[in-house]
Amino acid sequence: MSESRYQLARAQFNGVNKFIACQLSTESSPLIALSNYFNLTVGPECKDFPPFAEESMLSKPIMTALEYTVSHYAKHNISVPGFLNKERLLQIVPSLAKGLHLIPGCRRCQDFIACDELYLFYVLNIKVIHGWVCDPNDKEFFSVLGNCSRSTLLKSISRPGGLAKLVEGTSNPSSLSKKIQKFAESGLTKYGLRILHEEIGERQLAIICINDQFDVIYKCSGDLFVLETDGHVLTKFGEALWKRLTLTEEESFYVTMHFDPVKGQKNIHKATEWLERKLSDVDDCGDKGKEQASKKGRDRSSQVSNVGIWGDKAKGRGS
Template sequence: QNISDTMMVLPKLSTGLDVNVRFTGVSDFEYTPECIIFDLLNIPLYHGWLVDPQIPEQVQAVGRLSYNQLVEKIITCKQASDSSLVSEGLVAEQFLESSASQLTFHGLCELTARAREGELGVFFRNNHFSTMVKHKGHLYLLVTDQGFLQEERVVWESLHSVDGDSSFCDSDFHLSHAPGRAGVTPDPPDHRQQQSQVDQDFLMALSLQEGQLVPSVLSDLELARQLQHEEYQQPHPHPHPQP
C-alpha cells in the first residue's frame, strides 16, 4: 500500500510536497502521503521550528498541534468568550510571530544533536526543502540559489544561527567567499515578513470559511500587502561578480 501511495505522490515532486510541521520535535510532522517517500527511501526529514520547553505557557498553548491546527486554534480562541482561551490564543499567536523564520534556538540545538555525523537529510523551512549534512559537528545546507550557479567555491552554507548569519564553504567544507563578495554575506530573505504574510492569509481564509472575519487579522493583512506592494515598487539592484 505504501508503494502504491508513493507512486501517486511522485508526480507532485516537480511542483512541491505538502508537509505540515508539529512543534514538538525536529522529526515531527503531521503524517501525509508525501511523508511516505522519505520513509521508504530512508531519508530523514527535519525542521527546526520547535517550541521552547522552558516557556510553559507556550508549551501549553501549542501542545502537539500541527501548524494548520494551531492557526485554527488561534481563530477559535480569539472568538471565545472565555478570557483564558483568548489569552491562550494570544500566546500561540505570539509564538508564531516571534518564530516567523521557522527556526528557533531550541530547534537548532535539537537539530544539531539529532542529526548524525555524515548523514544526508532534508531540511524543511519556509516551504522550501534543502539538502542538509552534518560535518564535524556542524550543519550545512546545499546551496541551490541561481545567483551562485557559476561560483564553483560556493557549495555549502552553514546553518548555525536563527538570524540568517551564515558562511559559505566549498565542497570540502573550507570557508570561501564568492568573487566580488569577499567577506560579505548576502542579506538573508526576510523570513519574518514572508511567514507573517502566510499566517495572515491563512487566518483570513479560515475566518471567511467560518463566515466571520477577525478585524485585527484583516487590518494586519492589509498592512502586510501594502508593505509588500511598496517593496515591489522599489528597484532591487543585483550585484555582479567583478572580473
C-alpha cells in the first residue's frame, strides 16, 4: 500500500527558509502539526524542496527526536516513569497521520486525560494545550462541572435526564442547562482563549488541540495565530500563512509569515487594524525606550558631574 503524499509550501520563519506540510482533508492531523513544529523550530534551511512529501518524510524528524531523547535518558541513567518505553512511543508515530483522541479537562489549558499519545508530546518537550476551559469566577457553573473531562461531560448530558440531574438544586436550572450544553459542544471558550493568551509567551510556539484537530500556534504582538495548513487556502494566496485565533470567523484574519496583512482576504480591514495597533505599540515602546535611554543618559551625566564636583571639593579640602 502506497504512502499518503502531502503538499509542501514554503514558509520563511525568523528569516530562515523552511517548508511546511499541508493537510489532506479538512482535519489537521497531529502528524502535520508535529512535523511543522519541528521544521519551524529545529529544521534545516530549505531553499529547494519537492512539491510533495510522503508520510515517512514527515515522520522522520519525530522519530529522530524520540530516538535521541530516549537514548539521552538511558545514557545519563535518568530515572523516568514506566511510560517512557522506546518501543511503545515509536509505535505511536505511524498512527499520528490517522489522528489522536486527546481528552481535555475543564480546569486548565494543559489538562488532558493521561494516555500514551499524550506522553509523546511530554517526552518531546512540546507544549500541547487546549482552550476548553471553564471560568472559575462563574462559581455555580464551575462548581457543577467539577473537575470533569469533556468526554465525561458529554456522556453525562447525553443520558436521559442526565443534564437535569446535573443542574438539580441550582439557582437557575434552565439557564445553566443551556450554558452547560453550549460549553460541552464548544472546543474553545471565551475564558479558554484568555487563558491561552496568558499561557503562551511572546514568540513562543506550541501545539493546540481543539476538537481533536492539532495545529501549531504562535504568539506575536500579544495575539495568537494558528499556522494555516489548508492546501486550498495556501494555493489561493500563494504562500504560507498564519490565521488569528478567535472565537468567531468575523474577528479572524490571515497574515503572512512576516505578519503582514494578506491582500485579497475577506477580513482585510481587521488585519490592517491589527497591524496599525502593532506598529503603534512598537512606536510607543520605542518612545518609552528613548525616554528611558535619555533619562539614563541624564542620570549618568549627573553622576559624572557630581563626581567632578565632589572631587573638586575634596581637592579644596585637601589644599
